[in-house]
Amino acid sequence: AFDVLVVGGGPAGSAAAIYAARKGIRTGVAAERFGGQVLDTMAIENFVSVGYTEGPKLATALEQHVKDYDVDIMNLQRAEKLLPATEAGGLIELQLANGATLKSKTVILSTGARWRQMGVPGEDEYRNKGVAYCPHCDGPLFKGKRVAVIGGGNSGVEAAIDLAGITSHVTLVEFDSKLRADDVLQRKLRSLPNVDIIVSALSTEVLGDGQKVSGLVYKDRVDGVMHTLELEGIFVQIGLLPNTEWLKGTLELSPRGEIVIDERGQTSLPGVFAAGDATTVPYKQIVIAMGAGSTAALSAFDHLIRSPLL
């Protein structure tokens, strides 16, 4: 059995594996796709102390750093079920999609999240070429340009306020007839001179010139008329979905499906810790996920030395 079994191989899982392995305890990582969301990222300019890097390069560096240690990496393995220990101090089981079962004294869940997509023509084609999902990450790439934000919930309105300070113009596009964001955010948004708000609008297509985004087509849901916005960027803010469906009913999840953790990364199950975008941690970023993964691993080690397990 493992001392620490990490589920997920993104920034959080990689950091957890490195911190655990450095304690000289038996560490494993099971990941559906080692590297995680970083693999889908182009420019990364906020990985503190590294002015510029690219996702695939960072993903390779993550894997290499984990491999520097005695860590059992099980890549391309999807976890399907977590079985808590049946007695205090017992082993936790993880069932994989391939039928195998892994056993461990502690588990760190770091399965990350995925952005909900609009699902319209052009969105995939122009991903990272004008279609973006993370204003903290990609906002500065659109300095002085025109952008749209899709979604009028808190994250969409926050993104629009943030982007209004960087870009030349922001159009907020909401499907519903009104915004759902908190009043204080809506008031702030409406006070900005370079923001337009369009409600009752169904986004139907991302336009581009073959290289990058050039516009957004939407349908007015009241009169059915199609419109085209000319712009250079589209930030899709219609939800971040944690990869935790498989954990439903096993441990405490927030109403959004995030794994509820305390400041040590402890979940509602003894011996089970969690880190990164899959959890209730505020702000979903690479450096934050790495810090949280390290915290979870140190907490798992602390749990082991306080119990008869180690």
Ligand code: FAD
């Ligand atoms: P993830 O990176 O999502 O990794 C999750 C891991 O779990 C993966 O290995 C996945 O395969 C695995 N997994 C999922 N389900 C299972 C399962 N059931 N069983 C086994 N394994 C599973 N952040 C920044 O700080 N700067 C940026 O510039 C930046 N740009 C971004 C650009 C894009 C396009 C995207 C999508 C995100 C960007 N982010 C950026 C956000 C950043 O990538 C995430 O905050 C970070 O990757 C979260 O790390 P994580 O380890 O929690 O999860």
